[in-house]
Amino acid sequence: MTDVIEQVAAAPLGAAAGSPAIETVNLSKRFGRTSALAGLSMTVPRGEVFGFLGPNGAGKTTAVKLLLGLLKPTSGEAWLLGRPIGDLQTRRRIGYLPELFRYQGWLSAREVLALHCELAPLPRSSWKDEITSALETVGLTERAEDRVSTFSKGMQQRLGLAAALLGEPELVFLDEPTSALDPVGRHDVREIIRGLASRGTAVFLNSHLLSEVEQVCDRVAVVDHGRVIASGTMDELLSGTAVKVRVTGLDDAEKARLASFGNIDDEGDQLTFTNLKPDRVPELVAEIVGLGGNVFEVSPRHQTLEDRFLQLLEEEEK
């Protein structure tokens, strides 16, 4: 078996300055018979916030680990900031918050960040400012001297985010960055991501929290069973309209007869028809009434990322 990481690319750093932040060509990973990622091909330009969506086990974290050189691809190629994945020098310019975030409990928050400054490696003269700024950004200034073992899960995730921000990286991987955070923390993370984007840092956001992705991402890719099933800008992805209908008196067989109006997200008395054009709404209502249903509310609205996501997954399963 060959080395999982650690390549030394021949090209100088400057040669890759105009290259995309991330580029993959048929990147695949198998674990035994299981395909964790199947032929991922994508390009993430510099300065873009890219959302990587998918249900649990879809292959999102596998993709991030492959890109960071923590896993070895079964086939395919990928480049970060213009250099092959696994290149040690490129890692100086990358920040990473793992999904499984854990830091040395016997160190203080400041010491953990100093460790990452040292490993990055950043000039020692910049450590103090870098650490102070990162702690302030994630709201941990007051706890800087406390041992990490005394931190809540959310605070540890904030610390991980601070570590990922050190040294003004050109590309930041955030793997489920708000999984342990409260609503205030989630809002803070969105602000941090916007801040990164405004200074030209590319962000690869791995998440299954769709509203979060919808609010901050320029483009998204939806992955399921290791394959990208849709990708594009938010406008490209969310071009349809969803219609929510509050209705009673329909059994499952009658609901099934409404399938011609589009994919149905059935939540009992509430049916959401994804990707249904507004001009077909009267026809839909007439059909429901004809089936004996009692209509209490009909509300057409623009498709949300969640609507589109569920629609894509349903189409994928058919």
Added chain:
Amino acid sequence: MPPTLVIARLTVQETSRRRLILALIILTLIVVGFSAWGFRKITTVTNSSGSTLPPEQVALITSQLLIVVTFMYSGVLALSAAVVAGPLISSEVESGLLLSILARPVRRSEVVIGKWLGLGVLVAIYAAGSAFLEIAAVDWATGYVPPHPIQLVLYVGAEGLALLSLGLLLSTRLSGITGGVIALVAWLMGWIGGVVGDVGTGLQNQAVENVGVFSHLILPTDLLWRGAIYAMEPDAFLATLRAAGTVGRANPFAAVDPPPLPFLAWVVVWFGLMLALSIWSFRTREI
């Protein structure tokens, strides 16, 4: 500071902050205190005629007891090295702690060597410190000093390093508990293999003697322990052992000769192989 030394420093810092070093220091001081008191008793104990023991008999008894006490120290060192090294990498892989470190410009070989170095420094300091304290205590209590104290420290320290190297190798693939247990069992099996080899020597049976040779080749901890014993044996005792012929060699707490030079050269190669295997194993592991 190069990543290897950063990881080594972090390893020392962790054991220190987790109070392992403090616990070992306190335990060692207690053992040294008790053993000093015990050794002192040898000089005051009387024989059947009611008189205290002559100096040469005090030296002989002290040397033998010192071997037993040192066996305990080497055991503590080996156990500690195996138990600490067992989860050294695996626990950090399982917890995710290494993910953020390996995403930095850090080679996996630097992580392995750094951890080996950090723990190796602690093993060396413990071996030297505890040996110095114990020898000083015995010298104070009885006036006896083993003939080769420097070699004693080197052999005991190398035994600890051997267990550390084995534990670290196992830690690159197995969970901490599994790796630690395997390292401990291997250490005991190595000791038993050495004893079986002694029996072969006593019986002048080459096949049985080879069991000891092979076990020393696979895991040289028992061989190193024999070196430590040799470093503690006074000349008079050695002469008695040699006079006893092959029977004198069939004793797990005695050594007639120091470990042969080719064997010591093999130990150096063995350390290199273990480190190389650990690096290869960790570099090819997907985390």
